[in-house]
Amino acid sequence: MSTNGKIKVATMWLSGCSGCHMSFLDLDERLLELGKAIDLKASPIVDIKFDQIPEVDVGIVEGCVNNNEQEEHLRHLRDRCKILVALGDCAIMGNVPALRNQFPVDAVLQRGFVETESTQIGEIPMDPVMPRLLAKARPLKEIVKVDVSIPGCPPDADTIWYALTELLAGRMPKWDERNLKYD
Amino acid sequence: MNATQTITLTINGKVCEGRAGQTILEVATANDIYIPTLCWMKDRSPWGGCRMCIVEVAGSPKVVPACATPAVAGSQITTNSPRLHNLRRMTLELLFSERNHICPICPMNKGDCGLQHQAYLHGVDSIRFPYLYPALPMDVSGRYFGLDHNRCILCTRCVRTCDEIEGVHTLDIANRGERNLIVVDMHATFGTSETCTSCGACVAACPTGALFDKAQTYRGKLHTCTVVKTTCPECPVGCGLAVYTRENRIVEVFGDPESPLCAGHLCRKGRYETWAEPRRRITQPMLRHNGELKPVSWDEALAHIRRVRDATPVWESVLLASPRLTNEAGQAIHRVADKLDRVGVWLAPNEGALVEAPEPLADVRRQLTEADAFILLGVQPSRDHGLIASYVRRGVRQRQARLIILNCRRSDLDRYADIAVREVSLERAFWAQVAEVLRDVQRPVLLYGTEAMTPIGVAVLERLLAVFEQKASGEAPALIGLPIGTNSIGLVAAGLEAVEDVGSWLDAKPVRYLHLVLGDDHTLGERWFEEKYRALMLETLDLLVVQASYESPLTAHAHVVLPACTWAEKTGTVTNFEGRTLPLKPVIPVRGQARDDAAIVEAVYA
Numbered sequence: 001m002s003t004n005g006k007i008k009v010a011t012m013w014l015s016g017c018s019g020c021h022m023s024f025l026d027l028d029e030r031l032l033e034l035g036k037a038i039d040l041k042a043s044p045i046v047d048i049k050f051d052q053i054p055e056v057d058v059g060i061v062e063g064c065v066n067n068n069e070q071e072e073h074l075r076h077l078r079d080r081c082k083i084l085v086a087l088g089d090c091a092i093m094g095n096v097p098a099l100r101n102q103f104p105v106d107a108v109l110q111r112g113f114v115e116t117e118s119t120q121i122g123e124i125p126m127d128p129v130m131p132r133l134l135a136k137a138r139p140l141k142e143i144v145k146v147d148v149s150i151p152g153c154p155p156d157a158d159t160i161w162y163a164l165t166e167l168l169a170g171r172m173p174k175w176d177e178r179n180l181k182y183d
Numbered sequence: 184m185n186a187t188q189t190i191t192l193t194i195n196g197k198v199c200e201g202r203a204g205q206t207i208l209e210v211a212t213a214n215d216i217y218i219p220t221l222c223w224m225k226d227r228s229p230w231g232g233c234r235m236c237i238v239e240v241a242g243s244p245k246v247v248p249a250c251a252t253p254a255v256a257g258s259q260i261t262t263n264s265p266r267l268h269n270l271r272r273m274t275l276e277l278l279f280s281e282r283n284h285i286c287p288i289c290p291m292n293k294g295d296c297g298l299q300h301q302a303y304l305h306g307v308d309s310i311r312f313p314y315l316y317p318a319l320p321m322d323v324s325g326r327y328f329g330l331d332h333n334r335c336i337l338c339t340r341c342v343r344t345c346d347e348i349e350g351v352h353t354l355d356i357a358n359r360g361e362r363n364l365i366v367v368d369m370h371a372t373f374g375t376s377e378t379c380t381s382c383g384a385c386v387a388a389c390p391t392g393a394l395f396d397k398a399q400t401y402r403g404k405l406h407t408c409t410v411v412k413t414t415c416p417e418c419p420v421g422c423g424l425a426v427y428t429r430e431n432r433i434v435e436v437f438g439d440p441e442s443p444l445c446a447g448h449l450c451r452k453g454r455y456e457t458w459a460e461p462r463r464r465i466t467q468p469m470l471r472h473n474g475e476l477k478p479v480s481w482d483e484a485l486a487h488i489r490r491v492r493d494a495t496p497v498w499e500s501v502l503l504a505s506p507r508l509t510n511e512a513g514q515a516i517h518r519v520a521d522k523l524d525r526v527g528v529w530l531a532p533n534e535g536a537l538v539e540a541p542e543p544l545a546d547v548r549r550q551l552t553e554a555d556a557f558i559l560l561g562v563q564p565s566r567d568h569g570l571i572a573s574y575v576r577r578g579v580r581q582r583q584a585r586l587i588i589l590n591c592r593r594s595d596l597d598r599y600a601d602i603a604v605r606e607v608s609l610e611r612a613f614w615a616q617v618a619e620v621l622r623d624v625q626r627p628v629l630l631y632g633t634e635a636m637t638p639i640g641v642a643v644l645e646r647l648l649a650v651f652e653q654k655a656s657g658e659a660p661a662l663i664g665l666p667i668g669t670n671s672i673g674l675v676a677a678g679l680e681a682v683e684d685v686g687s688w689l690d691a692k693p694v695r696y697l698h699l700v701l702g703d704d705h706t707l708g709e710r711w712f713e714e715k716y717r718a719l720m721l722e723t724l725d726l727l728v729v730q731a732s733y734e735s736p737l738t739a740h741a742h743v744v745l746p747a748c749t750w751a752e753k754t755g756t757v758t759n760f761e762g763r764t765l766p767l768k769p770v771i772p773v774r775g776q777a778r779d780d781a782a783i784v785e786a787v788y789a
Contacts, residue, residue, distance in 0.1 A: 086309065089285075089287060092309045092310075093279070093309070093310060096285065096287065096288065098314070099285065101314075101316035102283070102317070102318035102319070103318070139310075139314065141309065142313055149309035151309070153286070153287035175306045175307075175308040177304050180303040180306065181303075182292070182302075183286050183287045
């Protein structure tokens, strides 16, 4: 809890399409209400580098872990947040980015950078500063401890609102057939 | 134990009645108590593999699968408890972690998927086990459906359906443990399988998106579709169809579970040829002008026909109809018959004797499900009446029914037959062999088709009946005649002349005006040209009117093309092989300017 009494929140975007963040913005006028209760300390929409993320109460992560950089970012956030929320199917189960898990990394890179139909002269980037693909795209919970999962691809605004308001009220969201949705 | 003996047991504290021999699941369902299931399916043998239906029985430390455990009088059963909920949830999580179940890109997403539904019911928000992400293949080599192993939960509903309903056992499970895989034949594909009949019952049985109909994929969730029940237009069996439509398009066709003969099962023709074939639809009248067919209005097309008819003597005017037309279209044709020299319905060779005033059949389903011997005489159920073929396979494979196939072409049924002979000999030794096979048979069924109506066929039939007369015990065979044309019986009854040999029928007298009423027949267009001279004959006509739903070589030769409704747009009735009158109901609105066959005939001869 920050000095102004607000809950401190950071969000992070790993291997995902940003649809979950878009869905978060779909909270529309409820964002104003949320703004009274939370302090957004870091997010892809506020341009703060990952190593500047301060200690927060809630960390919300969209996307799965696909490369070593994302793994580092995720561990960093985990160390600085009390509750880690996996937002959306990619963060929870890998989802579409995990489709590549059936193939060896070399084949994936070859396909993506060289064989794509629109590519004329392609090459696989080899610069050592580039993030390195992990052998498999992994859900968050295979890397760090996850406290809350919000399923959906993306979770719709109502689902996100339900989960956040429950957390703000000091409760864990409960999932059943009325609010679960994997698509 | 008496099978109808009533037993009483307690489920969730409620006193429930059941019959001895029922499973816990059956008793619970009959008493409105829900037990989740995934691998269980009505009319299939219980498998007990998915472990969703586990229940607690008082006094037993183990949980038991309700679908495969007989209900015992006096037992106390709990179907829902925290322990059961957690076990079921864990089972679901294991299923999700084992394969690549990616809901957002699956065609069964949004409520059609049994796995997703159960996961929702059990609050699965994440999976506690590491995902295996196995590299699994897809088989999309089949014409109508594909198999995506990524989405398979190995419930074996497809395997049991293929084995127990269609009776071909194309599908089974290979390997062990996490390598379990549904296989087609012995590691064949749907495209290369020698046993698959493409009936699609496996797809209808699949609770996930593992088996999917290509034409249905991504065309909308089934549970939000409009469902209309109508009659299959493809053969004289007349199975009930449940047609799923969305935004005036057919999305899926399944068998109607309430239809007395098919009980939800269809053959390839009903399930797919009705809608999943690419065909070019005719949606407006066309008139040949300077050698080319040009779209015209109905009035222009009808006026042109009238002009030519006025100049053509009635005795040179002929109408020939497809056996797929409705009774109502047949009656409309009969009403205008005096304006033409001859009106006929195009039957298969030797089909006439089979369809002229046949005796109505009763109790066919019971006969087929209880038969302990099938004799096929001059009939091709695998090709022409897929549902009947499935009854024969079920009888032979499940009840060890005898099977004798006489005067039939080669088919997959031969492999199940005690005797399969294409050209029957009248020698004593052969008939002694037939008598030996039929010796202990009590409830035989004789299925006969067009080739039983030939002189040889009739001779064989007489021999067969003589065999039965000399038998010491058992009923006389139930005689079931199977015509080929969907509504041959109804159209001949409506007064159309049965035409088996179109060539000689047309050659009998000079013809200058020919009206072909094809309706939605998608085979006659090609059949016409199987004999070369019929193509030449078209050159001698003053006017060829082709009334059809689909483009064919015949419409390409026509002077006038009139667009007709398909089965999915028609109202009317057909008469099936039992003599039952079955309704066709409009499923989708009429496309373009197409009209009903009866209305077109009335307009042309008004």
